[in-house]
Each structure stands twice: as structure tokens, then as C-alpha cells.
Amino acid sequence: MTMRKFLSGAAVLGASLTASTAAFAQEAAEAAAAVPNPGNNAWMMTATVLVMLMIIPGLTLFYGGLTRSKNMLSTMTQIGATAALAMIIWVMWGYSLAFGDTTYEGTLGLFVSGGSYFLAGTDASSTAATFTDEVISKYVFISFQMTFAAITAALILGATAERMKFNAVMLFVPIWLTIVYFPIAHMVWAGGGLLFEDGALDFAGGTVVHINAGVSGLVLAYLLGKRRGWPQEPMMPHSLTLTMVGTGLLWVGWFGFNAGSALEADGSAGLAMINTFVATAAGALTWMVIERMAGHKGSALGFCSGVIAGLVAVTPAAGNSGPFGAILLGILASAVCYFFVAKVKAKFGYDDSLDAFGIHGIGGIVGAIGTAVVYQPFLGGPGDGSTALGAQLGVQVFSVIVTIAWAGIGTLIAGLIVKTAIGLRVTEEDEVNGLDISEHGERAYN
Amino acid sequence: MKYIIAVIKPFKLDEVREALGGIGVAGMTVSEVKGFGRQKGQTEIYRGAEYSTNMLPKVKLEIAVADSLAPQVIETIQQTASTEAIGDGKIFVLDLAEVTRIRTGETGETAL
Numbered sequence: 001m002t003m004r005k006f007l008s009g010a011a012v013l014g015a016s017l018t019a020s021t022a023a024f025a026q027e028a029a030e031a032a033a034a035v036p037n038p039g040n041n042a043w044m045m046t047a048t049v050l051v052m053l054m055i056i057p058g059l060t061l062f063y064g065g066l067t068r069s070k071n072m073l074s075t076m077t078q079i080g081a082t083a084a085l086a087m088i089i090w091v092m093w094g095y096s097l098a099f100g101d102t103t104y105e106g107t108l109g110l111f112v113s114g115g116s117y118f119l120a121g122t123d124a125s126s127t128a129a130t131f132t133d134e135v136i137s138k139y140v141f142i143s144f145q146m147t148f149a150a151i152t153a154a155l156i157l158g159a160t161a162e163r164m165k166f167n168a169v170m171l172f173v174p175i176w177l178t179i180v181y182f183p184i185a186h187m188v189w190a191g192g193g194l195l196f197e198d199g200a201l202d203f204a205g206g207t208v209v210h211i212n213a214g215v216s217g218l219v220l221a222y223l224l225g226k227r228r229g230w231p232q233e234p235m236m237p238h239s240l241t242l243t244m245v246g247t248g249l250l251w252v253g254w255f256g257f258n259a260g261s262a263l264e265a266d267g268s269a270g271l272a273m274i275n276t277f278v279a280t281a282a283g284a285l286t287w288m289v290i291e292r293m294a295g296h297k298g299s300a301l302g303f304c305s306g307v308i309a310g311l312v313a314v315t316p317a318a319g320n321s322g323p324f325g326a327i328l329l330g331i332l333a334s335a336v337c338y339f340f341v342a343k344v345k346a347k348f349g350y351d352d353s354l355d356a357f358g359i360h361g362i363g364g365i366v367g368a369i370g371t372a373v374v375y376q377p378f379l380g381g382p383g384d385g386s387t388a389l390g391a392q393l394g395v396q397v398f399s400v401i402v403t404i405a406w407a408g409i410g411t412l413i414a415g416l417i418v419k420t421a422i423g424l425r426v427t428e429e430d431e432v433n434g435l436d437i438s439e440h441g442e443r444a445y446n
Numbered sequence: 447m448k449y450i451i452a453v454i455k456p457f458k459l460d461e462v463r464e465a466l467g468g469i470g471v472a473g474m475t476v477s478e479v480k481g482f483g484r485q486k487g488q489t490e491i492y493r494g495a496e497y498s499t500n501m502l503p504k505v506k507l508e509i510a511v512a513d514s515l516a517p518q519v520i521e522t523i524q525q526t527a528s529t530e531a532i533g534d535g536k537i538f539v540l541d542l543a544e545v546t547r548i549r550t551g552e553t554g555e556t557a558l
Contacts, residue, residue, distance in 0.1 A: 234497040236490065296491045305493055342494020355493060 214361020
């Protein structure tokens with residue numbers, strides 16, 4: 001709110017006191033409450049750039065280190081360019097479809113909103129609602145949500161690494177965002193959205209970000225086919241050092257992701273913060289313990305994988321769980337993700353290159369369903385017990401099924417459009433030479 | 447003259463070098479190499495997926511000696527480099543036709 005509006009609010013307050021009418025005072029109090037609290041705004045701007053840190057350099061290093069050295073730059077550039085493209089699309093029509101000011105009546109309103117194209121009607125004084133009667137600056141809210149769209153699109157690339165054409169990525173991303181991401185974000189997080197109205201709990205994006213990206217990655221990996229030589233030839237990560245650096249940056253950035261989703265610097269953000277510490281710690285140690293139980297050594301990559309599994313699982317539960325519920329969720333997600341990455345992938349033979357589905361998709365499903373359990377007060381969750389465990393479980397399972405179906409079918413459509421139009425995959429020669437040289441004309445290491 | 451090539455475990459290098467110095471070996475060439483024998487490499491595990499790397503890091507020694515010293519050199523390497531475990535390496539012995547010291551132009555055993 002600008003100073004001019006603030007002053008007019010104060011004038012109304014003065015008038016109401018003179019008139020001594022309760023109705024006027026009430027109205028004035030409401031008008032005054034619409035000023036963003038600088039503390040909340042400052043935290044949300046910080047949280048937003050923390051999520052940006054997760055994309056570059058967090059995810060670029062995490063994924064880049066896991067690829068072979070000849071595909072390092074390709075992996076990083078695809079992530080960077082995807083995020084940049086998503087940001088531009090977000091302000092043109094993405095924000096509008098997900099959170100726009102025009103809410104449609106009936107069925108259409110369950111899936112998208114409208115208005116606000118090119119951020120029409122938004123200026124520096126515009127505000128967005130939080131979960132209390134506080135507000136934050138609308139530009140901050142738009143930016144915060146923009147980083148979510150950007151990282152979700154980039155996460156998919158972990159399933160398609162080392163073989164997808166750069167221009168195919170650049171064509172896939174806008175189509176996918178439009179028909180998959182924006183509707184799902186609206187369904188889960190916007191008033192009037194299908195799953196929001198249904199009561200689905202998704203604090204920071206278990207369904208919107210992780211299940212969505214994981215399932216989309218799996219579908220796209222099937223459309224692309226396996227990398228040449230996989231799984232017969234060894235395709236070891238070329239730098240687990242960089243993967244470890246990326247893991248650390250992701251963990252740090254995730255505090256913006258999870259604690260930022262409280263939309264205020266309040267106790268709920270604090271709860272999300274401690275949960276993001278402990279669920280992740282539990283996930284990391286669990287993965288290493290399972291490695292030992294499987295007769296191997298506790299590995300660096302195991303640690304990193306467990307960190308991500310824990311982070312993913314606690315995302316929907318961040319503000320919807322007590323710390324010990326979060327630990328349980330971290331342990332469970334890590335174990336289930338290990339099983340999918342080490343056993344199920346080999347059995348079904350899908351080439352989910354960097355385990356985008358195995359960790360984000362599966363971890364997201366465990367987290368989303370588990371949130372119904374850890375939300376309950378008997379596990380120290382913040383729920384008031386008004387929603388029975390069984391009922392909440394039903395709601396969570398429904399939201400997972402809707403997300404899987406929407407992401408799966410939407411990605412299939414987007415992928416087939418790109419495949420038909422320009423092809424998804426690089427030539428065999430380009431793949432063998434590595435995408436750094438063949439797609440970008442550069443080498444990561446000289 | 448004999449040309450002795452020994453492939454040994456890297457951590458045994460210092461011990462072997464010291465022992466050979468003790469019996470009068472004046473010089474050697476050492477390289478870091480990779481290879482495999484009966485040990486057949488090792489297995490690395492990434493996120494539960496096994497990769498067998500069939501090349502292991504070893505150290506290769508190349509030593510030129512007079513015929514009279516050769517048996518002692520071979521015995522010394524064999525005894526010092528042995529851990530009695532698989533992958534200890536091998537010693538190859540070749541006849542050496544000629545040696546020339548570049549600085550002086552000397553040839554034969556005096557050039558060793």
C-alpha cells in the first residue's frame with residue numbers, strides 16, 4: 001500500500017473515532033491491516049532468493065555432478081535455460097492461470113484462474129493474502145511462486161539427462177508448464193482449486209513440485225528411450241564432489257522453499273524450518289544405514305540421496321507435522337526411495353538417468369500420503385484433530401492420484417507434440433560425443 | 447644385462463625402493479599405471495547400482511641391471527612387494543641388448 005492510501009486509511013480512522021461508530025472503526029482496522037509487514041516481506045524476499053539458490057547453482061551442481069563429464073554443461077545449461085524460460089512464461093500467463101484475479105465459476109475454476117495476464121493490475125502497492133490477516137507484497141508472492149514453477153520444470157531434466165536435445169527441452173517446457181504445472185498449482189494452492197477445496201494438505205509442494213516433476217520425468221524418460229549403452233556400460237557420476245556441494249545448496253535453499261511457504265515469518269515458518277532440518281537428517285542417515293544392511297559401504301552418494309529423499313518427503317508436511325513426525329517421514333521416504341532406485345528401476349528397466357522419479361516422485365508420494373498421518377495431534381502434528389486420520393488419508397491419496405494422472409497424461413501430450421514437431425533425442429553420434437560439445441560447442445573441463 | 451619390469455601395489459613402492467637401494471640398484475623408472483589380472487578389478491556401487499571397474503591402479507617399476515645382480519633384484523622385489531593377497535602384481539624379466547648413457551656416450555654395463 002502506498003503512503004497515499006495509508007494516509008487516507010489514517011484519515012478514516014480519525015473520522016471514525018470522532019464519530020465513535022464501531023462500524024467505521026472496524027472498516028478502518030481492516031484497511032490498515034492491508035499494509036505489508038516489512039518483517040514478513042523481508043523474509044519472503046529472502047525465501048524467494050533461497051529457492052533461486054536451489055536452482056542455480058544447487059540443482060545444476062547436484063545433477064551435473066551425477067552425469068558423465070561430457071554432459072556436465074548440457075545438464076547445467078538445460079536447467080538454467082529452463083528456469084529462465086519458466087520465469088518469463090510465469091509473468092506472461094503462468095501466474096494468471098495458477099493464481100490470477102479472475103476466478104471462474106464452475107468446473108473451469110477448479111483447474112485454472114484467469115485475468116492478470118502480463119501481471120495486469122499489479123503494482124508496488126498490490127498485496128497478496130497470507131494464512132492470517134497479514135498481507136505481503138504481491139510482487140514478492142508472484143516472485144516466490146515463480147521460483148517454484150522454475151525449479152519444478154528443471155527437476156524433470158534429471159530423468160532425461162544425457163540424451164535430450166536442447167531445443168526439444170526449450171519447446172517442451174512452455175507446453176508442459178501451461179498444461180501441467182499451472183493447473184496443478186491452481187488445483188492445490190489456489191482458493192477454488194479442486195484439491196484445495198477438497199482439503200488436501202501440501203505445505204510447500206509435495207504434489208505440485210515433486211510428484212509432478214517425478215512422474216513427468218518418468219513419462220518423458222519412456223518417450224525418449226534409454227541412453228545408449230545403459231545399463232550395460234558403466235555410467236558413473238563424474239564428480240560426486242560437485243554433487244555434494246549441490247546437495248548442500250539444495251538443503252540450504254529448501255528452507256526458503258519450506259519455511260517460505262508459511263508466507264510469513266511466523267511460528268508456522270519456524271515449524272517448517274525445524275522439520276526441514278530433522279526430516280532431512282533422518283533421511284540421510286537412513287539411506288546410509290540401508291546401504292550397510294545391503295552389504296555395501298555407507299557412501300557419499302547415499303548420503304546425498306538420503307538428504308534429497310528426506311527433503312522431498314517433508315515438503316508437503318513442513319508446516320503440517322511435528323518434528324518427530326517429520327523424522328519418521330524422513331526415515332520412511334529414504335527407505336522407500338532406496339528400494340525404487342536400487343531395485344525397481346533395474347527390474348523395470350526405465351532409464352531415469354539421475355533418479356528424478358525414484359527420489360522426487362516416490363519421495364513426494366510417501367510425503368503426501370504420510371502428511372495425513374503426521375498432521376494428527378497424536379504424533380505432535382499441528383492438526384486439531386477435527387479431521388479424522390482416515391478421512392485425511394483419503395483426501396491425500398486422492399490428491400496423489402489426481403496429480404499422477406494429470407502429470408502423466410499432460411506430459412505424454414506435451415512430449416508427443418515435441419517429438420512430432422522437432423524430435424526429442426540427439427543423434428547417436430552426438431550422444432556418444434557428449435551433449436556439451438554437440439549441443440553447446442563447449443567443454444566443461446579443458 | 448636384464449630389463450626387469452615389476453607391477454606392484456602402489457603402497458609397496460617405498461618399501462621396494464628402499465630394499466633395492468640396499469642391494470645396490472642405482473636407478474629405476476616408476477610409473478602409475480592401471481590394469482588387471484586375476485584380481486579382476488573391483489566393484490563400485492552408486493545408489494545401489496553396481497559398476498565393476500576392471501582396471502585397478504598399480505605402480506610399474508622398470509629397472510636395468512647387470513646379469514649378476516638380476517636374481518637378487520627379482521627376489522628382493524618378490525619378497526618386499528608381497529602381501530600374500532590377490533593383486534600383488536608380477537615381475538617380468540627381459541634380455542637387454544644395449545644401453546647408452548646419453549651424457550657420456552658410454553655403452554654396456556658401465557652405462558647402467
